[in-house]
Amino acid sequence: MPLIQRILCPIDFSGFSVLAFDYAQSVASHYKATLLLQHVVDSLRPYYPYHAFPDSFDEICRKLRANAVEQLQEFAKTNNCCGVHTQSSVQDGDVTGLILEVAEERAVNLIVMGTHGLRGIDHLTLGSVTEKVLRKAPCPVLAVCKPAHDSVTQAGAPHLVEVHRVVCCTDFSEPSEQVLEHAVSLAAKYCAELSLLHVIEHMSSSSDVENETARALEGLEKQISPWARQNIVTKLVVRIGKAYQQIVQLALESQTDLLVMGVRGRHALDLAVFGSTTYRVVQSGPCPVLVVHIAKDREGNMGKA
Numbered sequence: 001m002p003l004i005q006r007i008l009c010p011i012d013f014s015g016f017s018v019l020a021f022d023y024a025q026s027v028a029s030h031y032k033a034t035l036l037l038q039h040v041v042d043s044l045r046p047y048y049p050y051h052a053f054p055d056s057f058d059e060i061c062r063k064l065r066a067n068a069v070e071q072l073q074e075f076a077k078t079n080n081c082c083g084v085h086t087q088s089s090v091q092d093g094d095v096t097g098l099i100l101e102v103a104e105e106r107a108v109n110l111i112v113m114g115t116h117g118l119r120g121i122d123h124l125t126l127g128s129v130t131e132k133v134l135r136k137a138p139c140p141v142l143a144v145c146k147p148a149h150d151s152v153t154q155a156g157a158p159h160l161v162e163v164h165r166v167v168c169c170t171d172f173s174e175p176s177e178q179v180l181e182h183a184v185s186l187a188a189k190y191c192a193e194l195s196l197l198h199v200i201e202h203m204s205s206s207s208d209v210e211n212e213t214a215r216a217l218e219g220l221e222k223q224i225s226p227w228a229r230q231n232i233v234t235k236l237v238v239r240i241g242k243a244y245q246q247i248v249q250l251a252l253e254s255q256t257d258l259l260v261m262g263v264r265g266r267h268a269l270d271l272a273v274f275g276s277t278t279y280r281v282v283q284s285g286p287c288p289v290l291v292v293h294i295a296k297d298r299e300g301n302m303g304k305a
Contacts, residue, residue, distance in 0.1 A: 002185050004031040008108040010038050010099050011075060016114025020144040021079055023288060024112035026161040027142070028084040030189040037088045038102055039072045040095040041065055065090055082160050096132040104138050112142040115282065134282070134291055140182060144288045147257070163190040163257040169197050169247055172219050175294040179262035182292050184228045186258065194228070195235040196220050197250060199243040213238050244280040252286050259289045
């Protein structure tokens with residue numbers, strides 16, 4: 001079963017990164033993982049040539065970094081409601097590049113980040129940093145949006161997110177088994193209900209809907225391991241229609257707390273692949289989405305998926 005030992009949560013102090021932190025610390029608490037908080041000060045570009053005011057420019061940079069360090073420490077202290085072990089770092093440079101660099105260097109198993117940030121993008125467009133990280137991350141990425149319904153919290157812990165309903169999407173391919181492993185792991189940790197969903201997109205008018213649905217249900221049944229069947233409440237769901245529309249609709253109807261989906265190949269999330277289903281669900285879905293990069297070779301560690 002996949003392990004989560006180190007979680008990276010980029011923080012830009014926007015409302016979306018606060019929400020992402022709530023989810024990151026919740027997952028860290030359930031997995032007893034270390035939570036790495038990262039803030040990147042954007043590379044500064046002076047309006048005048050650097051050599052014109054070198055001392056002043058250096059002083060501004062130092063003050064920005066010092067302020068960011070203090071702000072990040074205060075952020076962690078104020079928002080950590082479940083006592084998870086956190087480590088903080090502040091860097092200066094390209095935001096996306098440094099997020100990916102830290103994820104590689106620290107062998108991060110999961111990146112948790114908001115779908116939007118300070119740049120203020122409308123709800124049908126992902127934040128540019130989030131989109132780039134989703135495309136190139138060396139590990140699964142939990143893209144956090146504001147849920148359509150309130151996530152249940154424990155009494156006395158207003159920020160501790162709980163997950164009660166997980167939906168895992170599968171197309172019956174062998175790589176989709178890797179995605180299911182992550183969904184089973186999370187459902188087990190949260191004692192959540194797990195729905196395994198398959199959408200039949202292409203069905204001719206002459207097809208026997210009842211038989212096609214029965215075959216799909218049989219396929220779903222085969223994907224549930226004996227351990228998962230004994231330890232997790234599972235549901236099998238077959239829908240007919242456009243995949244991303246049916247996924248979003250099921251998530252709305254069942255008040256899903258977390259969707260788990262896969263994408264094939266790191267660095268291969270162009271619009272032809274990522275945009276067709278997963279990207280659209282992340283864009284318009286009513287709850288956070290765990291995006292699992294499907295590797296050609298199977299690895300046990302979550303960070304290598």
